Amino acid sequence: MRITSQEILETIKMVELEHFDIRTVTMGISLRDCVRPTTNGLCEAIYNKIVTKAANLVHIAGELEKEYGIPIINKRISVTPIALLADSLDEDNLTEVAKTLDKAAKEVGVNFIGGFSALVQKGITKGDKRLVDSIPEALAATERVCASVNVASSRAGINMDAVAVMGQIIKQTAQFTADQDGLGCAKLVVFCNIPEDNPFMAGALHGIGEAETVINIGVSGPGVVRDAICNIPHKDFGTLAETIKRTAFKITRAGELIGREAAKRLGVEFGIVDLSLAPTPEVGDSVAEILEAMGIERCGGPGTTAALALLNDAVKKGGAMASCYVGGLSGAFIPVSEDAGMVRAVREKVLSLAKLEAMTSVCSVGLDMIALPGNTTASSIAGLIADEMSIGVINKKTTAVRVIPVPNKKAGDFVEFGGLLGNSPILDILEVSCQSFVERGGRIPAPLQSLIN
Amino acid sequence: MTDWQKDVLTEALKEETINPKIIVSVLGKDRVGIIAEITAVIANLGGNIIDINQTIFRELFSMNMVIDISQTKEPFLQFKAQLEQKGQELGLMVMAQREDVFTKMHRV
Numbered sequence: 001m002r003i004t005s006q007e008i009l010e011t012i013k014m015v016e017l018e019h020f021d022i023r024t025v026t027m028g029i030s031l032r033d034c035v036r037p038t039t040n041g042l043c044e045a046i047y048n049k050i051v052t053k054a055a056n057l058v059h060i061a062g063e064l065e066k067e068y069g070i071p072i073i074n075k076r077i078s079v080t081p082i083a084l085l086a087d088s089l090d091e092d093n094l095t096e097v098a099k100t101l102d103k104a105a106k107e108v109g110v111n112f113i114g115g116f117s118a119l120v121q122k123g124i125t126k127g128d129k130r131l132v133d134s135i136p137e138a139l140a141a142t143e144r145v146c147a148s149v150n151v152a153s154s155r156a157g158i159n160m161d162a163v164a165v166m167g168q169i170i171k172q173t174a175q176f177t178a179d180q181d182g183l184g185c186a187k188l189v190v191f192c193n194i195p196e197d198n199p200f201m202a203g204a205l206h207g208i209g210e211a212e213t214v215i216n217i218g219v220s221g222p223g224v225v226r227d228a229i230c231n232i233p234h235k236d237f238g239t240l241a242e243t244i245k246r247t248a249f250k251i252t253r254a255g256e257l258i259g260r261e262a263a264k265r266l267g268v269e270f271g272i273v274d275l276s277l278a279p280t281p282e283v284g285d286s287v288a289e290i291l292e293a294m295g296i297e298r299c300g301g302p303g304t305t306a307a308l309a310l311l312n313d314a315v316k317k318g319g320a321m322a323s324c325y326v327g328g329l330s331g332a333f334i335p336v337s338e339d340a341g342m343v344r345a346v347r348e349k350v351l352s353l354a355k356l357e358a359m360t361s362v363c364s365v366g367l368d369m370i371a372l373p374g375n376t377t378a379s380s381i382a383g384l385i386a387d388e389m390s391i392g393v394i395n396k397k398t399t400a401v402r403v404i405p406v407p408n409k410k411a412g413d414f415v416e417f418g419g420l421l422g423n424s425p426i427l428d429i430l431e432v433s434c435q436s437f438v439e440r441g442g443r444i445p446a447p448l449q450s451l452i453n
Numbered sequence: 454m455t456d457w458q459k460d461v462l463t464e465a466l467k468e469e470t471i472n473p474k475i476i477v478s479v480l481g482k483d484r485v486g487i488i489a490e491i492t493a494v495i496a497n498l499g500g501n502i503i504d505i506n507q508t509i510f511r512e513l514f515s516m517n518m519v520i521d522i523s524q525t526k527e528p529f530l531q532f533k534a535q536l537e538q539k540g541q542e543l544g545l546m547v548m549a550q551r552e553d554v555f556t557k558m559h560r561v
Contacts, residue, residue, distance in 0.1 A: 003555040005506045008478055008517045011555055012548065066530055069550035250558040257557045321561075 014224050014250075015070055019285040022255055023220035023278050024074040025061045025262055026199035028206035028271060029053050029213050031080040031115075038090050043100040046085075050077065050104035050113075053213050053268075058109040060265045064258050072258070077105060078204035078216075079115035087127035094130055098138035098145045105144040112187075114204030116147040119194070121156040122443070132162075135169050139184035140176035146202035152192035152389035154396045157446035160386065164438050166190050167382030171405060174374070178407040181415045185404040186369065190385050192392030192399045197272050198328040203365075203400060214271040215263040216328065219255035220278040221247070222287050225311075229293040240294065241314040248275060248318030256323040274328025275319030276364055277311075279339035281422035287311075287332050288341025288351075299341055300351030308332060309362035329398060331364020337417060337424035338369050346425050353427050361391050366400035371415050371424045374407040381405065383434035386444075394447050474503070474519050474552040475529065477536065481545035483514040491516070491547070494539045498532050499525040514545075519552065 014020035034045035058075045065072045082097055098116055105113040116138060118128040135147050149166055152158040170190075174182035189203040196207020199216035206214070228247045232239055255273045263270035279287045288299035291307040312331040320326050334356065336342045345351035353370065360366045366388050372381070385401045392399030406415045411428040454462075479491055488507065495502060495518075504519035525532050533549040540547025 002504055002519065003476070003552065003559060005508065005515065005517045007555060007559040008476060009515065011558060012478060012480075063530065066533065067551050068554045069548055070554065253557040254554055257554060 014221070018221065018223035018227050019280070019282065020221040020224045020251065021071040021073050022217060022258055023276075024076050024199050024201075024218040025057070025072055025259070026076040026078055026204055026216045026218065027054050027057050027213065027266070027268070028078045028197070028210055028216060029080075030206055030210065031082075031085060035085050035088065037088055039096050042085060042089065043096055046079075046097065047100050047104050050079070050101070051107050054108040054110065056266060060262055063265075064262055068254070068258060070254055070258065074112070075110045076199065076201060076204065077108070077110050077113045078199070078206045079113065080206050080208070081115060081117040081119055083118035083125070083127045083131035084208070085127070086130045087125055089127075089130070092130050092133070093137070094134035095138045095141050098134070098142050101145050102142035110144070112144050112146055112201040112204075114146040114148065114201050115206060116145050117149065117205045119150045120162045121150050121153040121159055123159065124162060132165060132169060135188060136172035136176040136184065139173055139187050146187045146189075146204065148189045148191055148194065148203045148205060150191040150194040151385070152393050154193060154393050155446055156443075158192070158386060158389045158393060158444040160438065160444055161441055163190075163385050163389065164379070164382045164441070166385055167378040167380075167438070170381050170403065171378045174405045174407055181409070181417065182374075182404045182406045183417060183421075186402065186417055186421050188402065190389075190401045192389040193397060195328050195398055197274075199274050200276060200278065200329060200333075202402065203329075210271070211269045213268040215259055215266060215268055216271040216274065217255045217259035217262075218274045218276060218278065218328065219251050220276065221251045222277045222279050222290055223284045224251060225277060225315075226284070226286070226290045226293050229290060237310065241310060244311060244314035245318030245321070248315045249322045251275065252319040252322035252326070270325070272325045272327030273319070273323045275315060275323070275326055275330050276328070277315060277332045279333065279335065279341075280420055281338055281340055283340055286339045286341035287334055288339050288345055290332075292341065298348060298350040299345040300355045304355065305358050305362055308334070308359050312363055329364045333365055333368060334359055334363050335369035335402075336427070337371060337415075337422040338420060339422070343422065343424055346427060353429055357387060357391075360388060360399055361395060365398060366392070366402075368400065368402050369421065369424070370403045371409075371426045372403050372405045372429055373410045373426055374405055375410070376405045376429055377433075377435070379433065379435040379438045380429060380431075382438045384429070386438070390444070393444075474521055475533075475549050476552050476555060477518045477520055478548045478550075479514070479516040479540065479545055481514050481543075483509050483512050487514055487543070487545065488516065490543055491539070491545075494536055495520060498527065498535060500532065
């Protein structure tokens with residue numbers, strides 16, 4: 001059956017009025033064949049490989065955007081976790097490697113490159129330590145490089161030594177970029193159960209089980225879901241879930257189509273569609289507003305966690321029907337500064353750090369883009385990370401922490417990160433010490449996989 | 454179904470899969486002559502209109518066309534650019550997109 005005029009107009013409305021877009025086309029590139037004994041050799045190999053593999057990425061994404069009439073907002077690259085290439089290097093500081101990634105990203109025209117990363121959920125090798133220690137300087141010296149560190153998994157438990165270190169690294173990163181309100185921390189994520197095929201920044205990396213080169217797609221469309229829900233104000237929860245599923249299906253289908261075509265034209269494998277609802281600071285592109293459209297007066301009030309759980313699950317169900325290969329983070333993101341509705345809820349003192357933590361037990365990622373007072377201690381940040389990691393470990397889900405202790409600012413002050421990273425009031429964090437807990441050291445054991453309650 | 458009918462059906466279905474179409478949507482304030490102006494451009498570019506649907510919502514003119522561009526003189530992106538430029542000249546919103554984006558999104 002030919003497509004109807006109503007369906008054509010609906011698609012145009014989704015793009016023109018409701019901010020539907022392909023949020024990112026991310027090329028995953030393996031750097032495993034770039035290992036060299038010297039930093040210079042490693043950097044040369046990395047640069048050459050990235051600019052060769054991704055030479056046509058931006059051009060082809062531009063072509064597809066025009067042919068299909070759906071905007072592709074970001075073109076990005078993820079690479080093999082750099083720590084894996086660093087064990088046999090002749091020096092400890094990996095800032096030069098980060099600068100090389102930055103240079104390659106600029107050369108091919110992508111706005112972020114992820115993979116300045118280490119996987120340390122069980123223990124830390126020489127290469128991992130070099131990477132983690134280099135993060136503050138590397139993020140201050142580069143513009144487009146994103147770092148991530150996986151410190152916990154449901155099979156390994158939580159590496160509390162790494163959690164404690166990351167508390168300090170986040171503090172140092174904020175200090176190194178103090179003139180930009182700690183912006184470096186917006187490019188640093190601490191993970192539990194990190195996905196190996198996530199196309200979204202700042203947590204993207206090209207996992208060790210991945211192919212040589214791959215195209216992963218991140219779709220988005222909080223505005224489309226919000227408008228669909230606004231059309232059914234008094235319907236029951238079954239209808240609500242069904243409406244979200246249908247909308248997620250359409251969004252994901254478009255992502256899959258464009259992803260497959262991009263992979264074909266670039267001559268690489270198609271990986272996955274990540275069917276996440278990723279907000280932007282623009283009005284009408286907010287996940288908080290979806291929850292409010294469901295009937296919660298303000299995001300953060302009673303009922304918020306239930307509404308988010310329903311949303312997250314329905315998005316996954318609709319998306320999974322639309323694509324054979326769903327992966328990445330897939331669900332609803334709740335990055336505070338990037339979501340105008342979340343920012344409003346924080347400003348009105350409805351949404352607190354404690355409620356956000358509860359919401360992360362049912363959303364797709366975690367405590368994301370949260371501005372904290374500059375005097376928050378490293379051990380308090382480590383405690384926050386440990387809490388979030390334990391939600392992930394026990395519930396077998398991905399969780400993450402991306403917090404910014406903004407230098408010289410206190411709770412209630414305002415910070416502007418700019419662009420897609422948005423702005424936010426500084427949230428309040430309880431000044432109750434957990435230093436003795438964090439300093440115990442060692443690992444929190446992996447949980448039982450049965451007796452679940 | 455006769456053999457001839459079966460042949461026509463089989464050919465038509467094959468044609469659909471090997472020869473993707475584009476959809477041109479036109480939106481704007483209604484006035485006399487819009488269809489004539491837009492279809493003249495399409496004909497000049499060598500596009501073959503195989504389906505057309507046009508309606509007026511209050512004062513809003515809305516038209517959707519399915520077009521075969523396999524015989525056009527220029528590649529799709531240039532065809533699209535010329536058509537959209539003509540739309541701007543005429544004060545209309547004209548969009549040309551590959552048909553498969555609609556079928557993927559709206560058909561299971």
